[in-house]
Amino acid sequence: MPKKFVKEFNVIENSALNATNFLIKVQSDTELPEIKPGQFVNVEIKEAEEIFLRRPFSVFEVDKEKNVISMIVKILGRGSRKLTEIKVGSKLSLVYPLGKTFTYPSANDKILLIGGGSGVAPMLFLAKESGLPVENVDILLGARSKEDHINVDSYKQYANLHYASEDGSLGEKGFVTQHSVFTTNLKSYSKVYACGPDGMMRAIAKEAKAANVFCEVSLENLMACGFGVCLCCIEPTTKGNLCVCTEGPVFNINDLKW
Amino acid sequence: MVDLKVKLHDIEFKNPVTLASGTCGFARETAEFFEPGLLGGYFLKGTTLKNRDGNNYPRMAETPSGMLNAVGLQNKGIDYFIENIYPEIVDYDTQLIINVNGSTVEDYIALTEKVNELDKINAIELNISCPNVKEGGMAFGVSCPGAEMVTREVRKVYDKTLIVKLSPNVTDISEIARAVEGQGADAVSLVNTFLGMAIDAEKREPLLSTITGGLSGPAIKPIALRMVWQVANAVKIPVVGIGGIMTATDAIEFMLAGASVIQVGTAIFKDPMIPVKIVEGIEDYLKRHNMQSASELIGALQV
Numbered sequence: 001m002p003k004k005f006v007k008e009f010n011v012i013e014n015s016a017l018n019a020t021n022f023l024i025k026v027q028s029d030t031e032l033p034e035i036k037p038g039q040f041v042n043v044e045i046k047e048a049e050e051i052f053l054r055r056p057f058s059v060f061e062v063d064k065e066k067n068v069i070s071m072i073v074k075i076l077g078r079g080s081r082k083l084t085e086i087k088v089g090s091k092l093s094l095v096y097p098l099g100k101t102f103t104y105p106s107a108n109d110k111i112l113l114i115g116g117g118s119g120v121a122p123m124l125f126l127a128k129e130s131g132l133p134v135e136n137v138d139i140l141l142g143a144r145s146k147e148d149h150i151n152v153d154s155y156k157q158y159a160n161l162h163y164a165s166e167d168g169s170l171g172e173k174g175f176v177t178q179h180s181v182f183t184t185n186l187k188s189y190s191k192v193y194a195c196g197p198d199g200m201m202r203a204i205a206k207e208a209k210a211a212n213v214f215c216e217v218s219l220e221n222l223m224a225c226g227f228g229v230c231l232c233c234i235e236p237t238t239k240g241n242l243c244v245c246t247e248g249p250v251f252n253i254n255d256l257k258w
Numbered sequence: 259m260v261d262l263k264v265k266l267h268d269i270e271f272k273n274p275v276t277l278a279s280g281t282c283g284f285a286r287e288t289a290e291f292f293e294p295g296l297l298g299g300y301f302l303k304g305t306t307l308k309n310r311d312g313n314n315y316p317r318m319a320e321t322p323s324g325m326l327n328a329v330g331l332q333n334k335g336i337d338y339f340i341e342n343i344y345p346e347i348v349d350y351d352t353q354l355i356i357n358v359n360g361s362t363v364e365d366y367i368a369l370t371e372k373v374n375e376l377d378k379i380n381a382i383e384l385n386i387s388c389p390n391v392k393e394g395g396m397a398f399g400v401s402c403p404g405a406e407m408v409t410r411e412v413r414k415v416y417d418k419t420l421i422v423k424l425s426p427n428v429t430d431i432s433e434i435a436r437a438v439e440g441q442g443a444d445a446v447s448l449v450n451t452f453l454g455m456a457i458d459a460e461k462r463e464p465l466l467s468t469i470t471g472g473l474s475g476p477a478i479k480p481i482a483l484r485m486v487w488q489v490a491n492a493v494k495i496p497v498v499g500i501g502g503i504m505t506a507t508d509a510i511e512f513m514l515a516g517a518s519v520i521q522v523g524t525a526i527f528k529d530p531m532i533p534v535k536i537v538e539g540i541e542d543y544l545k546r547h548n549m550q551s552a553s554e555l556i557g558a559l560q561v
Contacts, residue, residue, distance in 0.1 A: 004290040006531045044528070052475060053320050053527060095530060224318050224325060225527040227290065229283040229303075231329045232318035241311050241332055246287075 004098065004227060005033070008091040012068065014084070017150040020075045022084040023060075026092050028067040035062045036101035037126035038218050038250045041069060042226035044093040048082045054095065055079040056223050056245070058195070060121035061128075069094070072150070074118040098226050099249045102193055102216050105130050109190040113159070114176050114204055116142040116196030122218055123195055124152060127159045134159060138189075142176035142200065145169045177203045186211050194218070205253040215253045219244045260544040261551040262537070264298070266496050266518050267419045267444035269380045271298035271353055274513060274552050275537045278500055278523035279304050279357035279383060279423075280329065284343045285350060291530045296537060299353030301383050301447075301521060306359045307369045309335045313390060319456040319465035324475025324502070325524060326454050328468040330390040331359055336372050348378045355421070357383045361394035363411050370416045380418055384409065384443075387425030387450035389472045396450075399425040402437040413442035421498060424448040424489070426478075431485050432492035439493045447498035447521065448489060449482045474524040476502040483515055490516020490557060504532065506539020513555040 009026035017023055042054040061070040075081045086092060102122075105111050111130060115123035120141055127137050137159035143149045146169035152161060163171025164179040172179050177200070186192070186207060194204045195218040208215035221233040221244040228246035235244050236257045242248070262273035272295075277288065279301040285294055294300070312332025319326045333339075339356075347354060356373050360366035366384070373382055386399030386408055398404040409422055422438040424431055426449035435446050451472025456465040464470075482501020490497045499517025503509050504525045512520045525532045540552060549555070 002291055004530070006291065006529055050322055051320070052323055052325060093529070222316055222318055224320075224327070224524075225281075225530075227530065228287045229281055230318070230327065230527060231280075231312065231332050232316075232327060234312070234315055234317065234332070236315075240309075 003033070004095065006093065006095050008093050009069070011086055011088050011090050011092050014086055014088055017072065018147060020148065021150050022073045023070060024073055024083070024086065025068055025070045026094065028069075030067065032062065032064060032067050032069065033097055035059050035069065035097045037122050037129050038101040039097045039099045040226075040249065041071065042095040042098060042223070043083060045079050045082050048078070051079050051082060053224055054226065055083065056098070056226055058118070058122040058125075058218070059097070060125055069096070072118070072121040076118060095226055099245060100247070102126055102218075102250050103191070105132055105191050107132070110136045110188060111191045111193065112138045112140060112181070112186075112189040114140045114142070114182070114192070114194040114196070116176060116200045118220065119195030119197070119218065120150065120152070123193065124155055126193060127155060130158070138162060138181055140164065140176050140179055140181050142196070143170075175203070176200060177207060182207070186213060189213060191215075202258050205256070205258050209253055216250050217253060217256075218249045219251060220249070260541055260549065262541060263551070264518050264553050264556070266421070266498065269353060269419050271519055273298045273537050274519050274540065275509065275533050276301060276353070276519055276521050277526065277533060278521035279385070281523040281526055284339070285347050285354065286343070288526065288530060289350070292534050295351035296534050297352055298519060299355060301355045301357055303333055304331045304357045304359045304385055304388065305333050305336050305339055305369070306331060307336055307365045309333070309338070314467040316465065316467055317471075319471070321454070321456055321473065321475075322477060324473055324477035325527075326456055326466060326471035326473050327451070328390045328466045328471035330468070331388060331395075336369050340372065340376065344376060344378075353381070354379055355381045355383050357385050357423070358412075359385045359388060359391075359395065361391070363408055365394065366408055366412050367415055370412050374416055374418070381421055382416060382418070383421045383423050383447055384412055385423045385450070387423050389425070389427065389451055389453045389470070390468060396425050396427065399434065400428050402433055405434050406437045406441050409438040409441040409443050419444045421445040421447050423450055425450050426481065426485055427453050432488050435489040435493050439495050443495060445496045445498060446489060446493065447500060449478070449485055449501050452478055452481070474502070476504050478502045479508060483511055486512055486517050487515035487559070503536070504528070506536045506543060509536050509540060510543055510555060513552070514557070514559040516557040516559070518556050
């Protein structure tokens with residue numbers, strides 16, 4: 001039996017969350033396999049002459065009953081831009097499910113989830129799936145300004161929400177690593193998870209390492225195949241060069257050469 | 259019923275569709291999508307005598323209708339393959355062919371001797387055309403004396419089917435093909451990637467850590483097709499056609515130009531199921547054209 005699939009999904013929603021982030025929902029007419037936070041789909045970008053390869057996107061939500069996969073597409077380049085133009089009712093080809101999930105928290109863990117840029121989706125998915133009481137889950141989201149943050153108020157039922165913005169227009173001013181939740185409370189968490197721009201994750205990893213806190217990051221290295229054959233998305237680790245698509249995208253920071 | 263079987267030297271493929279080295283891992287990865295036995299064979303990831311970490315990231319750049327790669331033969335070495343991978347794939351009902359690489363002739367010989375002992379491996383693909391390694395690789399494949407020397411020495415220690423993979427980065431690929439044929443190659447496979455380059459104009463930096471890399475994908479198909487046709491007309495040994503094959507029609511074009519077997523490469527990054535669709539498409543073509551066998555396509559170009 002296959003473990004991975006290539007299938008055309010029906011696009012059932014494409015809505016702008018703000019100027020650069022879009023929520024795209026796709027539905028399969030067959031049952032979905034189990035898909036967990038951190039895992040991703042590789043999406044074909046059609047009708048774009050200059051785009052040859054698929055584009056990987058973290059899974060944001062899965063509705064097992066309706067066989068719907070949601071993703072938050074942030075416009076980062078021509079591929080993601082083209083994808084945000086897709087019409088409801090059209091088809092979208094996905095390769096799925098790809099990659100590995102996070103180490104799930106145990107019942108008495110207190111966790112911090114830090115998301116920035118295109119890395120917000122898997123953090124929200126993990127918050128929802130963690131099964132922990134709200135008081136033990138903190139989500140810290142970073143963006144340039146209020147306009148760049150997406151509205152995640154509905155996640156209040158799963159976590160305490162904290163915001164950082166570079167211009168101070170939402171939450172505390174500065175980077176996520178300058179936020180009080182991070183600077184004063186880091187050691188109070190038993191697990192820290194992060195996904196976002198490389199610089200952000202490296203800064204978080206550095207502090208988490210110094211504080212000796214368990215920390216996993218989800219990497220966004222450039223990919224071609226997404227299933228471990230092209231060896232293009234490699235990350236140097238203590239176990240050698242590993243494919244982010246199959247050995248990750250989630251890595252423990254102690255395994256990385258950061 | 260049409261017969262999809264084709265022969266390459268003395269080994270039989272259940273159909274002409276195989277996967278290209280460097281794009282199908284060790285056949286286990288695509289087995290997560292489809293039954294390995296659906297394809298004629300797999301040219302496994304380029305293997306060296308010892309572990310190689312490959313080149314630094316970034317190793318890939320998307321280009322119009324294709325991509326550049328600069329992986330640099332990352333693999334764990336032949337002993338790891340024999341101990342850990344071979345037992346896992348040995349029962350796949352398909353041809354498994356090892357792509358053999360070396361920095362020196364001695365490396366090629368030592369590696370080939372080990373591969374010669376593996377019962378299920380009926381052929382090797384001697385890679386003298388990797389553009390992404392500093393030593394060996396393409397250096398052997400861009401001159402007739404270099405190509406002749408490696409082929410001759412490996413021929414001495416290998417008694418099964420020897421396929422030599424040729425580089426397109428030469429003035430006349432037919433000359434190299436004739437040179438390796440003269441030293442006992444049983445078949446040639448072509449083409450490996452074309453040396454190319456991509457630049458980030460905004461940053462004024464190369465997109466690959468190695469500056470240059472190998473171009474693959476449909477962008478190279480017409481050139482690869484021309485080379486397969488030229489080589490098929492220049493040698494008596496069979497030809498394995500490679501280069502930008504995305505569809506059954508592409509595969510059939512390579513066979514008409516003279517290829518006995520074809521390899522699908524970069525296409526599977528776009529859709530891992532493409533090779534299976536190509537097998538179905540060839541079958542459909544044969545039926546539509548009232549042909550009995552896939553082997554009737556080989557070299558059937560009417561000029």
